[in-house]
Amino acid sequence: MDFAYDARTVELRDRLAAFLDECVYPAEPVHAEQVAAAGDPWSRSPVLAELKAAARERGLWNLFLPDPRYGAGLTNLQYAPLAELTGRSPHLAPEALNCAAPDTGNMELLAEFGSAAQRDRWLKPLLAGEIRSAFCMTEPEVASSDATNIATRISRDGDEYVINGRKWWSSGAMDPRCEIFIVMGKTDPDADRHRQQSMILVPRDTPGVTVRRGMTVFGYTDAPHGGHAEIDFTDVRVPAENLVGAEGAGFAIAQARLGPGRIHHCMRLVGMAERALELLCRRANERIAFGRPLAEQGVVREWIAESRVRIEQARLLVLKTAWLMDTVGNKGAHTEIQAIKIATPAMAEWVIDKAIQGYGGAGVSQDTPLAGLWAQARTLRLADGPDEVHRASLAKRELRRWPTPA
The missing domain is CATH 1.10.540.10 (Acyl-CoA dehydrogenase/oxidase, N-terminal domain)
Known part of the structure; x- marks a missing residue:
């Protein structure tokens, strides 16, 4: 290799x-x-x-x-x-x-x-950075870690679809330049549980769309996501051509979207941990406590060494996952995508926590980026599927490899 x-x-x-x-x-x-x-x-x-x-x-x-x-x-x-x-x-x-x-x-x-029309209307300005967008999947009334629970209704009415439901943690919706929502909801509650959902495009200024409030993350706005919002959709009507793909394809589209999103988060988490370790080392070399630099304290050296080991392990797993996605596709890399989604946020959270400890009071203040980095790392143990869901799925996949007794 x-x-x-x-x-x-x-x-x-x-x-x-x-x-x-x-x-x-x-x-x-x-x-x-x-x-x-x-x-x-x-x-x-x-x-x-x-x-x-x-x-x-x-x-x-x-x-x-x-x-x-x-x-x-x-x-x-x-x-x-x-x-x-x-x-x-x-x-x-x-x-x-x-x-x-x-x-x-x-x-x-x-x-x-x-569709070609959807790409022309929305993808082009997004690529140019002229507008921003939001993804509306999670709901407050159901356990959205199981996406089949989603209750928002998308009902066909002639040449239109009517959307009713409430979303929250709708990433991007608080950005003043956000103009389009991608909404996931149920078009056929009686279909197979993975064929009930669809995706539809809802312009922000559509009547019936109410952005109720912005959601903070440990008190942070969680940029650069553009702010997470709680949104009501009340008899929201959009043209039928706003449906993304076919009816019932929403769950599959969501999974296709989340795979690259998960690895992108993990790539950035490695960088977050690297910056935290750099800040810890700089602090340890310059700060004196009990008559000697922190860098000479055994426990601080343990933190630094363990941080390097954990970062390198996570980076190699992320790179392997990226290589597999390129060579065998996202589906072929499913095990590794789940593995990095479990391992990398926990790694970054641990490393950043040690850097915060090394900085003392400054580490939890606005004078360093560490508190914000920690909040992002901790949040990513929930976003795009909580640890427990990925662990359960990964265990099932591993068990299927060994169906007979030893």
Whole structure:
């Protein structure tokens, strides 16, 4: 197995690292100040617009899409180290490159399953970064870790569909530039449990759509996702041509969308852990406690060594998963996708926690990025399927390999 990055990946990685050093890291405190001054926690800062323009000028735009008609044409394996770098500044870098969830998954969904008219109307402006989108799947009244529980109704009425239901954790919906919702609901409650659901496009300004509130994550707005919202859909009517794919295909489309989304999160989590470890090492070398640097304290060295081991393990598993997705497809890499979804958030959470401990009070304050990094890592043990669901599914898959007694 060749662990070296190819020439194109190395070139893009160097270019992206320079962009982070020269533009993104210096913009982090500016972004925080501008959002605070705006008085709207979900407002988009002027410095973010400047970062987007700079990223496009440097050829760092839509790197996540493997289809060269829409993006950079990179494989998952090529994109992995780039997404990892963006994870070092997860509140700014992904959106600056137009590589932030939920738009990434929504663009992939439209590229693969959308009609020509849907791609022209919604995919093009998303690719250009002119608008943002939301993904509306999770519901407050049911256990949405089982997607077949979803109760929102999508009913055919002549040339229209009528949507009724309530969603929450609808990623992207609080962004003031969000113009389109991708909504999952039931079109046929009597069909097979995996054929009951469909996906439909709902413009934000459609009558009957009410964004009730923004959902915070441990008190954070959870950028760059554009804010998660609780949304009511009351007798919302959209044209029948807004259906994505066929009736009953919603569950399959959701699974196809979530596979790449899961690995993208894991790629960024490795970068989040790397930044936390870097900050811990810098702190340990400069901070004196009980007459000597923290770096000379045995427990701190244990944290640092264990962090390096855990990061490397997770990175290798993520890279293997990316390679499998490129070579045998998402379905063939299902076991590994579930494995990284279990392992990588837990790894990042552990590493960031140790960095917070090394910083003491500063680690949980707004003066370092560590508290925000920890909140994101902890949240990703729930998002795109909780740990327990992935563990149960992974165990079933493993058990099927050994059906007879030893």
